[in-house]
Amino acid sequence: MDKGSFDDAGQKNTEVIPLTSQALLVDLDGYEGPLDVLLVLARDQKVDLLKISILQLAEQYLAFIEQARALRLEVAADYLVMAAWLAYLKSRLLLPAEEDDGPSGEELADRLAFLLKKLEAMREAAEKLMNGTVVGRDRLQRGRPEAIRITRHSKYECTLRELLQAYAAQKERKGIINPLRLMRDAVFSVEAALDRLEKMLGTLPEWTDLMAYLPENISDPFSRRSAQASTLLASLQMAKEGQLELRQGATFGPIQVKKRKSGQ
Amino acid sequence: MSLDPEHVRMAEALLFASKEPLDEAVLAERLPEGADIPAILSTIEEQYRHKGVNLARLAGKWTFLTAPDLSWLLEEERETTRRLSRAALETLAIIAYHQPATRAEIEEIRGVGLSRGTMDVLFDAGWIRPRGRRRTPGRPVTYGVTEDFLIHFGLDDIKDLPGFDEMKAAGLLSTEPTGIFNDLAQTEEDALEDEEEKEF
């Protein structure tokens, strides 16, 4: 096997001395599973894998496992499963088939040989692939590509409906719009109170509770207090200007207001 | 002196694969000894003179370049249709309804900071434009929508935006800064538009 294609871990098993010398260096870590061991052992027979002696291979493998165990090396379960299966195969091959249950020993041996052949073919293919023409290693692409310059014009798509929904959704997400905005709505300005009082004064000729001049429909207590304060300030301003008269019967009693008649 | 055609091939491959233009010294170093670099280069230059790719000399170094008359081939104009992100959509809606609006106002309404990219997208789409500056501390830039915006959305006037009047009447479209006292002190919001200075 060509060492060049593989990394260090992969190269380990190339150092394994084949079993013929009976000095099999057991290094299980160097193998990629039992099939890999079988392939290494099979190569020792130096024949086409399809013509290999599976019986001999099974014996070699079993000897390999025995040796590994004698050296107290940890043998993974799948190696042992393979050993058991090969022992079974060996018995099938040696003993004449008595009943027709399942594939014969020869059939199983052929299948194993085929599997090894497949693995070997893939090993060789991988090697050829790496030793073949690799772009970037053996054949180079343009070193200074003049990339196609793309001038991108973006066109945005958006419908009015989307725009409105975005706006509405945004509002909704924020819940009560702008709390500060609410405060402003809640405040009844002195200017507004003046305006209202000037327009309404006179529609009620006699002494009237100032609170009757408050705007209708103010339920919010804060707004109501704001309107009361503003209206009182407005009435004081108008009294100062001589437009109306104010009176209060008792401390904290109702404040009454009346339009001042001209000449009074 | 005859020129080795193999040397020409080598120089060709080197010039093609190199990430940088190569000068004659580098070529001489990489090619077999005795290669006649100037002759090789002028041969290549001549061979490629009428091709789609020419040998060009840049700052005393040599490289292959697309023929100048074909550079248009490498330009590509592409129009892509994109959808606006939610942030962009909301920002656009806010500007449309509240214009002129400053960045801070948009952020206040959305309740999140405005990333630079969001405004860029809207500028890119040609839908918003700077309109002027607020006469408030910091003189922030105000934004409004463009004629293209109106055309795109089929509006004759910004006032045609559905629900504009109703929403405004409901107080949903004001752009008051925060703070109740500022709020009370500020009077004629309506006149703001007139107060903005034209600068753009």
Place this chain on the structure above:
Amino acid sequence: MSLDPEHVRMAEALLFASKEPLDEAVLAERLPEGADIPAILSTIEEQYRHKGVNLARLAGKWTFLTAPDLSWLLEEERETTRRLSRAALETLAIIAYHQPATRAEIEEIRGVGLSRGTMDVLFDAGWIRPRGRRRTPGRPVTYGVTEDFLIHFGLDDIKDLPGFDEMKAAGLLSTEPTGIFNDLAQTEEDALEDEEEKEF
């Protein structure tokens, strides 16, 4: 039909400028209408056949590459390619030759379980991709190689893999389980390739 030499120049410029291989559709799109792309390409291929740079077809696309025999010259320009572990390399070969292949099939051929990292390395390199699912119990994902794989290994098509035809003829590329170790109860695997569902 005579070939417009301007069209050849344009194709030359495009193919030279791009690092990525271009397919005929892209060339047709950029060249004037009616340009005979196959004729143009074979003209260029012929013109560059003996140059230091050749026109090559990879994964059905066209690109200029340095001539294969000049590989030794380009040591310095060479990109450092990652070294794959033996497991990754074998897995890649198995996927390339057997695609679409499931994880179980890869494991059967190699005789060992596939570690997660092995597939990750191949995905990272951009050489394999999920292709679909087998219509067998468990609906396992099948994998295949990518266009980048073909380009990297200088192949135009999966059939150009070394020894592909011979292996196929020898039946070495069937993904039928041998069923010798685990007495797999799987039966109907023959029509597997056709039954794959496209999902990715």
